[in-house]
Amino acid sequence: MRPCLTSACSVPSTFNNAHDFVIGTANMINNIQMLDNQNTVLDLLEEKAMVSAMLESAERSYPPRCNPETRQSVRSRIVEWGTQSDRVWRMLWLSGPAGVGKSAVAQTVAEEFQSARLLGAAFFFSRPNRREEPDVLIPTLAYQLAICHPGYKRIISQRLADNPMILKNHRRSQFKELIIDPIQSLLDHDPHIIPYPLLIVIDGLDECIDREAQREFVEMIGSHCRMVERFPLRWMICSRPESHLKATFSNADWKITCLREQLEIDDREAQEDAICILRDGFTKIRRRYGDQLSPNWPSSSHLACIANAASGHLGFVSFIIRFIGDENYSNPSGQLDTCLRFLGGLHTPGALNPLHALDLLYTQILSSVPPYDLPIVLRILGSSILYGQKLLTTAVQANFLGLDHAIFYRSLQFLHSVIFVPPASEANTRSIRVYHASFSDYLKDSGRSGGFAMDEAAVHLEVAIQSLRWLNYDKIELEPIRPATKWLLAQEHNETILRDLKMFSAESCWKACPRVHHDSLDQVMEMLLRFDFDLDYNNWDGSVAGDFAYFIRWLHLLVSFSNEIPENHFYGLLVQGNRNKRLISINDRPSFSLDSVYHQDDPQSFLGVFTQNPARIQLGRVSVQLGNVNRINFNLVVGGDTPRFAFQPTARNFLMQFRS
Template sequence: MSSPGSLAEAVIQGDNVPPSTRIDRPPIVHPRREDEHNDQSSSNGEREMVATTALPVLSSYKYNSGAYYDTARSSTSDPSRPGDSRRDGCIPPSAAPMLYRPQQNMLHRDTSPTIPDGTPTTTHYGDQFSNAHDFVVQSMTNVFNHIQPEEARKAEEYERWRKAEDERQSKAEYERRRKEEDERWRKAEEAIQKLDAKKLQSAMLDAEERGYVPRCNEDTRQSLRGQIVEWGQMGAVVERILWLSGPAGVGKSAIAQTVAEEMGRILGAVFFFSRPNKRDDPNVVIPTLVYQLAVLLPEYKLLVGQRFKEDPSIFGKSRRSQFESLISDPFLSDLSQRPLTLLSHLSEQLFTSLSHRPLLIVLDGLDECNGRDAQREFVEMIACHAQKDKASRLRWMVCSRPEPHLAAAFSSIDCQGICRHERLEIDDDGAQKDALHILRAGFADIRKRYSSQLARDWPHDGDVTFIADRASGHLGFASSIIRFIGDHEYDNPSGQLKVCLKFLERTGPNNHVNPLHPLDLLYTQILSDIPVTTLPTTQLVLGLLILYGNERLTALVHANFLGLDQATFYHSLQRLHSAVLVPPASEASTKPIRVYHASFSDYLRDKVRAGKFVLDEGAVHLYVANRGLQWLSHCCKEPSDQQALPELTWPEGPTSPDSQTVLDSVCEFAFTPCWRAFPQVPKASLSSLIEALKKFDFNIPYVKSEDEVRAFAYFIQWLMSSDAKSLAFVNHKHPNKPGKKKEIAIVWDEEYPHDFVKPFGRNARPITHLSIHLQLRTRTKTSFHLITSTDIKDMCQLREDDILIAFMGQTGTGKSHFIDLLTGQEGRRSGHSLASTTSDIQATRTRRSGYDHRVVLVDTPPFNHTHKSEMEVLILISNWFARTYKNNIKLSGIIYLHRIIDTRVAPFEDLRVFGDLCGDRAAARVTFVSTMWDDMNLRVYEEQETRLKQELWKAFIHRGSRVDRLRNSTTQEAWRIVEGLIETADRREAILLQEEIVDLGWKLSETTAGRALHSDLQERVFRQKKLLERLSAQIGKSNNLEVRAVLERQRKETERESERMQKLVDRAATEVKKMKIPKRRWPMLLISSARPRSKPIKIE
């Protein structure tokens, strides 16, 4: 850009001007005198010429409020117009813009161009006027006084330049902020994707998987619905929780669905539990709610994205942590006590966006959530949030049966004053009217669908009243009747109505209050309509669903496991559509059959209620156990030629392109039900089952989830106490030995491991170890190693093929925290103080893809332990590693942690001991990891790391040790470091301490590390004794009374300190005595030719 001023000078002086501001220099125009006629062709042909100055015009500038405007238009003369004097880009005076201002407002300059003889000059601008003769300027002073002075033009030019520069900087700042905003939205979208993978779609409001969704009719439950909607819409309310309770099938879900739909923009999220339909997992509730809130609220979506950015492993934490981080904290109204972070800023934006708008969250069917503890936990978390935030925007509507534990939870102190309780009764007037309305509306709909079959007055009012009386206000009963009569499969509503009336007339009066009794009668009638020849198949289908249904039991797997083809499977369920939702064949590979309501499952398992239709659970268990063994035989490494394997029945034959996928799905499902069924088979039926076990090859894959592995472990426990215990041989000779490679590892966390191992004892002797070595002597002998806990307390819980990673370092370096990251159990071991949290060797197993449970993380106490001496720590470490080495278990790697902020001398002392026990051969398996990095002091820490590499760690690095950083506290970052050691686990080496104790048979006091500590302890005892002597001397020195008074006060403190130090002296002396090598051993050590293969690493 041209500098301000230079451009203006070029304009005035006619110098070269940049192309963007090109100036045309017009020639001189000679207009007529004032006394000439308008006609330009004067008779004498002469004119009095007036010297005229034509100023050049800037084509790229505009005039506005005294400035030039753009005159970039054609300046060629128009010959057709008489008197047109425009020539060569000159501006005739008549076409010039009005540049005049009052004379007193003009700026005068002595350098204004004039004609020496005083003849006025004329300035021509533009082509606005048609004739140059139209305008004569007598005084040039007015014209030039209207031209801006050079300084003013420079200032104007500079102002334009400054504004352009400000605009450029503003654009750059806007672009920077836009990128930051885009990044936040990108993280928010990533969070949505993670939530999408975690959420349970079928539990949401309009989920297709829910199938039939109960709703209130327009006129049912009006009063209660109105109260709930009014409560949910109130901006300020004390009762922020509403508990809607009532018996099964009374209409709680219908009210929850209808209220949720009526809330509109007030609705935040919903979760519809259903035990029969497998919507009972408590771990998916919070992700599902968070997903819905994030989709609804953009501000909350950004907040969730930031939360996931800061803590990607949040779903690996407890439900309470998830609830607090993702639901409670973001919606807190009082942000004054929270630190000024991006999260708090986003929370403030969320709170502002909601204004006074409440958000309703609905949890329907909480009593069908898996586990009473989980049910109580949700109530407690909700109550805690409601108590903590009095101005919370969240409203909670919870619907459930009035189970005692839920009634106690909602009646607790935490819920007092903030919980509103609404009860749904069955036999009250409102329920009676609602049931009647459901029947009338349902019959009207059926009459409309079958208008050609049914009369306008169908059914008779007396029939409707009769059914309503039998329903007794039970909305589930009324809805079931309507579904049964209008069932498309029967396609005969009139005939179905007669069946219902006849059935209900046979019941007689109820002698006791049983809200489900009419519904039980309906279920009985539904099952009675199934042909006798089909009923056993139908009961088998329902038995497998109710007793062993899970997410893997799709309709396709269901049919194949039972050996039913497509036609037989659907025929067996044809008359159950009013009680069971059956997916079409096109969705059979992804969707299961589902019971509409838990009352049907309860009915089938209750002999008093179901009578002859009750499930024979023993027969179902026997069938599942036998059938499971048959399907699992497909997985055997050496299938028997004599054993016929089951084949797929849908699709038929192995040539189908999807047959292998279906077969794998059936085998995956069969594993858990098969082993769970064995302990539940009646003893009278065991003989045939034992024969099947004898022919089974147990050499199948066992890389399963923990629940699946636990099912197999309990099968083994049952086997040891059953008539088939002769098939299992337990190794009682070496129970404390680690597992062998040939043994199949079965690892799970047992809540009471000692109770589990009791049946494996012999001669009524109690078992103290926590693992079992046994062999199943069936068709092929298969050895197993049952490990009851991932926390390793006994050597027998280890295995020869384990990958041992030891963690060492000083107190406060983060060893326990590192292990918590790897196991996904943050805070389980680590604390927040710098005191030692590890007082003993702690080993734990963790699962890693590709390695199953083979990775063992060993947390060692630091040598600068808060409550233990160095020698006590060395004894712990030497004993543990000596035992593992004796059992052929070598270390796969050592991670030595160091705080990058630590500049103390203490790390040198610890590293010196570490070098003596590690040795040079194992140095290549060591990784030094620095912790507690932050970006604020990155350069300082990098310099510190460089010094460590060049000084303390130099000797180790020279022998192959690696250096790494724990850049952030995430599971991914921790595994990145550990996987570098796991990938080379086959190059395991013994450390020097193991070689000296195990291979050479040396005592701890004879090892390199032991002798070094022995010398240190002797020196420490000497220093402590000298310090005690000086303290005692100082107490009695002074004769000054004031000084003596001060010393007297200090004496008691000194005595206490002296006692503590004396204890340390005595303790150290005892350790020195233990460490002292007997004189008779010295000659043997000196002349012995046995030397370890490794050499100690000396730190200089």
């Protein structure tokens, strides 16, 4: 049997169905004195509690709430879980990335249970609002339970009157003395005194300032749920999926007693909810500014633009709506235009930022990363954002960057709310993934992220250098620059990881080298002079072949530029005093006995940098000699009608050939 959340539950009274009774003066005085004592003890409890963290606190006058049409499926499952007395799970963990609406779900669910008089207590942690101290949680929950249930209030008042030092005990003692034992005493006296489960909501646990306390709360609640089969409390804990909380909730013994719900980004329901929030928000703005806006404002294309950028991130659309409807500007059309320019990448430095609130959230999260780990974090994020692909699994990425298992996971432990970090058991098959593009955009824009900005030039340089090293991993003669595998798995996985490291390097190297800033090109040139271009070209796919063709073009331009300007810092490295160290040579008279690289492009625009001979350009090919170590020779053939690239094995060097 379960209660209905649309009707209030009756509260048992001492005088229910009583008649023909006499109130004695002495008993009345005793009752008044007992009531005074209870209120005095309640005042003492209030002093230790944090009233501002409660559901209806004045300091939470405008808390986030779910739109009636959003998050319906997860809210209905939570209501079902919280109201069925025969459920095994008495603890629920609602998790999700930063800014996706966990607090809105917690607030809405708590209000629904309160309207049915089934809410025992609620606590909303918030670091920005200074609701972050762990020691106030249990007194705040006890204070609300005392207001909710007269019998509990009587017992806890007596306990505190007998031993006021309980409020100075450690948290586990308070949990037992103030929460568990008083309710158990009620049940021992009358097993039906609390007919329906009471919901306890703890929102934003990850914003509690003490990570050890976060674990402790989960452990002691989970331990009680596991050991006591029947108890009239349901615990709903909401947090970001931080690494230490994931580890705590992953305790195998709690799988029976803990139910999990996760708010996703970019699934179908989230995308539909985002559009719902946008439409509802724009409707309210039109009503507020009816004299400024037409009935069909904004256009469907503008709404679709914002919805596509949001990709199901409900916090994103909420911040956008708040920005457009900001009464401090009272200019929704102008704010919408600013928003669309921002999302289109057309904003200028100093312009208004529609996602300022989201940026503050990202800044808060990154601020928790220890300074000694931040450079590693930015290296990992940079390679994932600028060069992430299927081959870049967690294990491949760690080895590519020269990071061992422990350092890799330690550095990311504070970022699980903005990126997906696969467990170590899945490191050889799954990749790090940024939950939402707004975080990548934030890192790329130093005006938004400040000291947490990603140095894209440094990322390109590292990827170029490391790719060249891994591509020559098997070259014994290059042992001094040979990279080392820092994270070893089972033997069968190590072979796969090494293969994927080489393929990822091939797919990234030819893109990264031309992107390296000119101030750092000497490091790349030093590597290329020692680089053996005798590679396993037959395993490359068409996209790698195309990138390689552009790399050849870039390298030729770079060397030619160095030759023409002797004072250039590449001149001495590439030409002066050592002409045997030419990385690339071009002959506009190609030899038809050589293998060929076929590339799709306009011959005039692509080959014009190699030769000024119109006949050779019309022929569409030049001869290339590449490398200082194990030089390779081939024809670079360019044609505008080539739809894609393909490699075919040959007896010598390699052949990159069009396949129709």
